[in-house]
Amino acid sequence: MADETIFDKILRREIPAQVVYEDDDVLAFRDVNPQAPVHVLVIPKKKVGRFAELKSAPLRDAGAFFAGVARVAHELRLEQNGYRVVLNNGRDGQQTVEYLHARVRAKTLFATH
Numbered sequence: 837m838a839d840e841t842i843f844d845k846i847l848r849r850e851i852p853a854q855v856v857y858e859d860d861d862v863l864a865f866r867d868v869n870p871q872a873p874v875h876v877l878v879i880p881k882k883k884v885g886r887f888a889e890l891k892s893a894p895l896r897d898a899g900a901f902f903a904g905v906a907r908v909a910h911e912l913r914l915e916q917n918g919y920r921v922v923l924n925n926g927r928d929g930q931q932t933v934e935y936l937h938a939r940v941r942a943k944t945l946f947a948t949h
């Protein structure tokens with residue numbers, strides 16, 4: 837099990853974040869340092885430290901996460917113009933928070949929140 841991270845605390849609402857979407861599988865919140873008009877981080881509620889761990893995780897966990905990422909983009913109304921999903925893995929992948937997170941980025945802000 838990976839060490840406790842800031843995202844564990846956000847998930848438990850111990851530190852604040854601008855949550856934009858939540859369901860049984862994922863929590864999505866705005867990146868504190870946005871690099872695009874839409875820059876949201878999506879984490880699985882069932883903790884995974886990094887993308888590489890999905891190679892031995894139950895397929896349903898990986899599926900639940902990726903379907904959740906797609907739901908976030910849908911809820912933010914990004915589907916028509918498109919969006920980018922980025923996953924950093926490990927040191928050379930520039931992963932700084934050891935809790936799996938997908939960045940959903942888009943140039944155009946359609947979200948109402």
Ligand code: 5GP
Pocket residue numbers: 842853854865866867868869870877924930931932933934
């Ligand atoms: P990584 O570098 O691990 O791929 O991405 C971590 C991301 O989390 C960065 O884009 C960083 O701006 C964001 N981040 C780090 N700490 C916090 C925080 O406390 N709150 C929020 N909302 N985002 C954070």
